[in-house]
Amino acid sequence: MMDTVYRSLLTYAYNIIGSYADAHDVVQDVIEKYIGLDKSKVENEVNYLIKSVINHSINFKNRSKKFSKYGVWLPEPVTTESADTPLIKEQVANYSLLVLFEGLNPKERAVFILKEGFDYKHSEIAQVLEISVENSRQLFVRAKKKLKNQNFKKELPSKGNLSPYIDALMNADTNKLESLFTDDIRLMADGGDTIKVVTRITDGKQHTAELLQYVYAMFLDGKEYTVTTVNHQPAIWFKTNNRIMSCMIFNFDENQKVNTIYSMVAPEKLKNMEYGKMMGQGKDLTNLLKQFGQNLN
Missing domain, CATH: 1.20.140.160 (PhyR, sigma-like (SL) domain)
Known part of the structure; x- marks a missing residue:
């Protein structure tokens, strides 16, 4: 009890x-x-x-x-991939x-x-x-x-399929990436007090796709990644030295297109992402x- x-x-x-x-x-x-x-x-x-x-x-x-020196302040994400969590998953x-x-x-x-x-x-x-x-x-x-x-x-947000997104990102296929987004897609990034990210919300297919391609090529290419579920939404973890360095959380519309991406790179908000930690x-x-x-x- x-x-x-x-x-x-x-x-x-x-x-x-x-x-x-x-x-x-x-x-x-x-x-x-x-x-x-x-x-x-x-x-x-x-x-x-x-x-x-x-x-x-x-x-x-x-x-x-609410304060984030770099980027937009976002809530601390938690994994809902399995029931083995300190939180009651269904109520998160x-x-x-x-x-x-x-x-x-x-x-x-x-x-x-x-x-x-x-x-x-x-x-x-x-x-x-x-x-x-x-x-x-x-x-x-x-x-x-x-x-x-x-x-x-x-x-609940649609689960969506991240495979086409990952393929387009890894192959630097900007046109394919844009085709997976809604016209009014938004990207919000929270770097906390230490990680420099874009300081404002990124709007639109082209700007979002170009920013994602740049970030992937500069910081994430070759890093271990895992497709998972965070707060009941599809997400991708990128790891280095067995530590989560980036978590992208996706929101899909009813047509299975991505309309929002939340990019969490603030170390203080990523340290509790995995149950064992x-x-x-x-x-x-x-x-x-x-x-x-x-x-x-």
């Missing part, structure tokens, strides 16, 4: 914050406080923990600043949606996630966030309106989780 509760808490926090590393820290902080808590007045300990994590995540998001938001969530304020984001992602009723959301039912409804309506203005679609395996947390399990009825 303890492991399931921990994974659930981590998933709530990740969806609200958009960073696995920060979600990990928030959950660890909540667990530490829970262990030292007088639980005689806590009726439902799991619900108490969920409520604490959600509200801590909202507060963290309110305090944190898809990557395109996480990007859109950044247009919401933290409370709107939390309400939308709880309603759409976890099937909460407005009465339950009101209890968790300590707001009125009417306020919950208003926040949800505002969130939906903002997301609609950003072309939000509730359905994901945070939460350290000795301190292992001991903390043992205490957590002993305190959880």
Whole structure:
């Protein structure tokens, strides 16, 4: 039970914050406080923990600043290739949606996630966030309106086939590459604080194809690559010295053409991509989780 509760808490926090590393820290902080808590007045300990994590995540998001020295700030991606992950895979938001969530304020984001992602009723959301039912409804309506203005679609993105894309990229076939894109394709790159990338969003077939060909020829040619699934969307990892150096995440339209590419090269956001390297395996947390399990009825 303890492991399931921990994974659930981590998933709530990740969806609200958009960073696995920060979600990990928030959950660890909540667990530490829970262990030292007088639980005689806590009726439902799991619900108490969920409520604490959600509200801590909202507060963290309110305090944190989105900043990327190089490129566009993007959420930290996580693998959803297999069920063997610290997160509950089925409840992890898809990557395109996480990007859109950044247009919401933290409370709107939390309400939308709880309603759409976890099937909460407005009465339950009101209890968790300590707001009125009417306020919950208003926040949800505002969130939906903002997301609609950003072309939000509730359905999971199409899986798509990356083989033609990889072939065109490796063979420097710009015309073929352009044929796989929608006319209004966009490429966003996040280099974090250390990796220099284009500082603005790249729009259009020609500019996107030319930029991708340049990046591949200069930095990725000959590197080991893996086609995988990241936040429920098709993606490619490029590795060097057994370390992920680049992750491209793709969004396909209904005609199986690529309309958005998210390029993550920020080292601090790639270090947790593979399960074996994901945070939460350290000795301190292992001991903390043992205490957590002993305190959880």
